[in-house]
Amino acid sequence: MSATNRQIRLAARPVGEVKADDWEHRSEPVEEPGLGCFVGRTRMISLDPAMRGWLDDRPSYLPPVGIGEVMRAGSVIEVTASQHPEYRPGDQVVGTFGVQEYVVSDGKGAVKIDTSLAPPSTYLGALGMPGMTAYFGLLDVGALKEGETVVVSGAAGAVGTMVGQIAKAKGCRVVGIAGGPDKCALLTDELGFDAAIDYRAEDVRKALRREAPDGIDVYFDNVGGDILDAALTRLAMHARVVVCGAISQYNNETPVKGPSNYLTLLVRRARMEGFVVFDYAKQYARAAQEISAWIEDGRIKVKEHVVRGTVDDFPETLQMLFRGENVGKLVLELA
Amino acid sequence: MSATNRQIRLAARPVGEVKADDWEHRSEPVEEPGLGCFVGRTRMISLDPAMRGWLDDRPSYLPPVGIGEVMRAGSVIEVTASQHPEYRPGDQVVGTFGVQEYVVSDGKGAVKIDTSLAPPSTYLGALGMPGMTAYFGLLDVGALKEGETVVVSGAAGAVGTMVGQIAKAKGCRVVGIAGGPDKCALLTDELGFDAAIDYRAEDVRKALRREAPDGIDVYFDNVGGDILDAALTRLAMHARVVVCGAISQYNNETPVKGPSNYLTLLVRRARMEGFVVFDYAKQYARAAQEISAWIEDGRIKVKEHVVRGTVDDFPETLQMLFRGENVGKLVLELA
Numbered sequence: 220m221s222a223t224n225r226q227i228r229l230a231a232r233p234v235g236e237v238k239a240d241d242w243e244h245r246s247e248p249v250e251e252p253g254l255g256c257f258v259g260r261t262r263m264i265s266l267d268p269a270m271r272g273w274l275d276d277r278p279s280y281l282p283p284v285g286i287g288e289v290m291r292a293g294s295v296i297e298v299t300a301s302q303h304p305e306y307r308p309g310d311q312v313v314g315t316f317g318v319q320e321y322v323v324s325d326g327k328g329a330v331k332i333d334t335s336l337a338p339p340s341t342y343l344g345a346l347g348m349p350g351m352t353a354y355f356g357l358l359d360v361g362a363l364k365e366g367e368t369v370v371v372s373g374a375a376g377a378v379g380t381m382v383g384q385i386a387k388a389k390g391c392r393v394v395g396i397a398g399g400p401d402k403c404a405l406l407t408d409e410l411g412f413d414a415a416i417d418y419r420a421e422d423v424r425k426a427l428r429r430e431a432p433d434g435i436d437v438y439f440d441n442v443g444g445d446i447l448d449a450a451l452t453r454l455a456m457h458a459r460v461v462v463c464g465a466i467s468q469y470n471n472e473t474p475v476k477g478p479s480n481y482l483t484l485l486v487r488r489a490r491m492e493g494f495v496v497f498d499y500a501k502q503y504a505r506a507a508q509e510i511s512a513w514i515e516d517g518r519i520k521v522k523e524h525v526v527r528g529t530v531d532d533f534p535e536t537l538q539m540l541f542r543g544e545n546v547g548k549l550v551l552e553l554a
Numbered sequence: 555m556s557a558t559n560r561q562i563r564l565a566a567r568p569v570g571e572v573k574a575d576d577w578e579h580r581s582e583p584v585e586e587p588g589l590g591c592f593v594g595r596t597r598m599i600s601l602d603p604a605m606r607g608w609l610d611d612r613p614s615y616l617p618p619v620g621i622g623e624v625m626r627a628g629s630v631i632e633v634t635a636s637q638h639p640e641y642r643p644g645d646q647v648v649g650t651f652g653v654q655e656y657v658v659s660d661g662k663g664a665v666k667i668d669t670s671l672a673p674p675s676t677y678l679g680a681l682g683m684p685g686m687t688a689y690f691g692l693l694d695v696g697a698l699k700e701g702e703t704v705v706v707s708g709a710a711g712a713v714g715t716m717v718g719q720i721a722k723a724k725g726c727r728v729v730g731i732a733g734g735p736d737k738c739a740l741l742t743d744e745l746g747f748d749a750a751i752d753y754r755a756e757d758v759r760k761a762l763r764r765e766a767p768d769g770i771d772v773y774f775d776n777v778g779g780d781i782l783d784a785a786l787t788r789l790a791m792h793a794r795v796v797v798c799g800a801i802s803q804y805n806n807e808t809p810v811k812g813p814s815n816y817l818t819l820l821v822r823r824a825r826m827e828g829f830v831v832f833d834y835a836k837q838y839a840r841a842a843q844e845i846s847a848w849i850e851d852g853r854i855k856v857k858e859h860v861v862r863g864t865v866d867d868f869p870e871t872l873q874m875l876f877r878g879e880n881v882g883k884l885v886l887e888l889a
Contacts, residue, residue, distance in 0.1 A: 278821065280821050448812070462819050463820070475814045475815070475816075475817060476812065476814070477812030477814040477816055478816060479811070480810070481797070481810075481812055481813060481826070482778075482800055482803075484797050484826060484827060485615070485798070485799075485829065486613065486615050488829055488833065489828055490825050491819060491825065492825035492826075493818075493820030493821070493822065493823060493824060493825070494820065495821070498823065
């Protein structure tokens with residue numbers, strides 16, 4: 220093959236916000252697939268807030284991306300050549316293939332997708348990790364019950380839009396917290412949230428008193444920081460706080476802001492619980508089926524934010540997440 | 555009756571540490587019991603870290619003590635006169651009778667005790683709120699299983715000594731965190747803890763790495779602050795953090811220090827849960843029976859710190875808790 224494989228590799232551990240210098244843009248020859256392997260060309264790359272955590276050298280649920288390694292990322296690829304019995308050229312495959320134009324894979328962790336049922340991007344969003352995260356976080360960790368009040372932060376993001384819509388599908392009152400009037404309008408006008416709170420425009424604690432007058436039964440937290448603290452003051456008895464992420468804290472150069480109001484867990488006999496979606500891998504198929512049905516019948520609307528470009532646009536596109544510039548699932552579609 | 559009833563009432567809401575001026579010492583005549591009531595003379599007053607929270611005017615699991623009201627406290631009294639069919643002079647009774655020498659009660663919330671089975675102080679400690687708190691916090695909220703590793707902070711206190719010993723009785727490895735070599739020696743040499751960490755003398759995080767090499771399954775937190783943060787770094791997978799109190803933060807004039815490391819809940823798929831012991835009132839009798847049996851067979855040693863004095867000594871005795879000057883259950887025995 221004469222094509223080159225453009226890649227984004229980690230050049231240095233970022234301190235605070237990830238800078239252009241922290242990445243290495245490299246071109247390598249595309250390898251031929253060995254026996255039992257296939258080669259694919261990347262079509263769509265997923266951008267996720269969790270990526271920031273993967274860059275830090277500290278114990279976590281996955282090892283950090285090593286210096287010099289291709290940046291870890293979920294993506295959808297199209298098989299171009301194969302010596303693997305189960306994959307043929309033209310197959311569309313989702314997996315953790317990294318930020319690069321081509322990938323050689325032995326099929327481990329790869330899943331063939333049917334793009335006649337949903338576009339490739341949806342397998343990175345509503346039917347991918349963000350969808351699974353929302354589904355299991357809300358229903359398993361959050362132990363959501365019909366009629367409860369759910370509040371979700373980062374509500375206009377990939378996970379947040381799904382959390383709110385799944386909670387609505389389950390018969391709950393849903394309040395989303397997001398930044399800016401456009402995102403808030405999307406939540407209530409298009410996605411069926413009962414209320415939206417613009418954290419840039421109003422005091423979240425006061426707004427929660429208005430929108431969750433009987434308290435919050437499930438608070439699904441994607442942001443941490445002051446918004447988590449505000450939500451803690453409004454917990455209902457026996458509330459569940461689902462710790463999914465803390466995007467407001469990921470670029471901190473100082474320690475994470477811990478929730479000052481955590482003692483309301485005691486007053487409200489409430490719990491705060493973390494989870495990692497990979498633990499639910501065996502149940503993904505069941506969840507995807509239920510989510511697909513909700514998409515089919517219109518109860519869930521898929522929100523995606525597609526940036527078209529090359530792998531070289533990855534670093535800049537990633538920053539959009541931390542600036543709150545995306546609405547729904549952010550993907551980089553390779554031209 | 556000619557006796558006077560000396561009382562300690564709340565004079566002002568304390569800011570930070572409770573000061574002498576925040577209390578009013580008052581003498582009132584002892585009332586005669588009306589029909590259906592009894593009068594008792596206070597023998598023992600319980601001192602509890604939670605008392606500091608009762609002085610703040612903020613929503614909690616109990617209303618705050620009002621300005622001008624007799625300070626709320628658990629105590630053991632001896633009935634001196636009665637017009638209540640179930641109480642006779644000489645009866646020993648435990649209840650929330652307040653910091654005063656005499657109390658008139660209609661018997662609501664009062665429980666007669668048998669001081670031939672255990673001394674009055676034990677009904678305020680091992681068989682009272684601290685014992686119940688340890689028991690239900692550890693076994694119900696903490697969902698303790700045999701063979702797990704339990705770490706408890708404030709380990710030499712009324713609740714901590716019970717947590718550690720109950721965990722040992724349940725077949726667990728137990729590490730206590732306390733301040734000073736004497737308290738640590740007590741834990742390991744007398745109370746059967748497997749290890750003790752002196753937070754004043756060593757780095758708690760490093761010490762936990764040594765004493766809980768496979769991680770902490772249940773962390774029972776009485777102190778909050780930096781020790782909570784250290785424990786969070788050492789959680790085992792699916793760990794339970796029992797939020798019982800935060801004595802290090804109760805006298806803060808600045809906001810409570812939230813746990814910076816709360817995102818380890820995510821990495822470790824762990825939960826942090828609060829509780830209030832009163833919710834278990836219907837199960838107290840069963841718990842007291844089990845604890846009594848452990849005391850009987852020597853598996854639990856009752857540690858009490860008895861200060862002898864008058865109700866006027868209450869304010870100064872309360873401060874001992876926040877200075878870490880007590881070992882085991884602190885009570886004020888009236889001369």
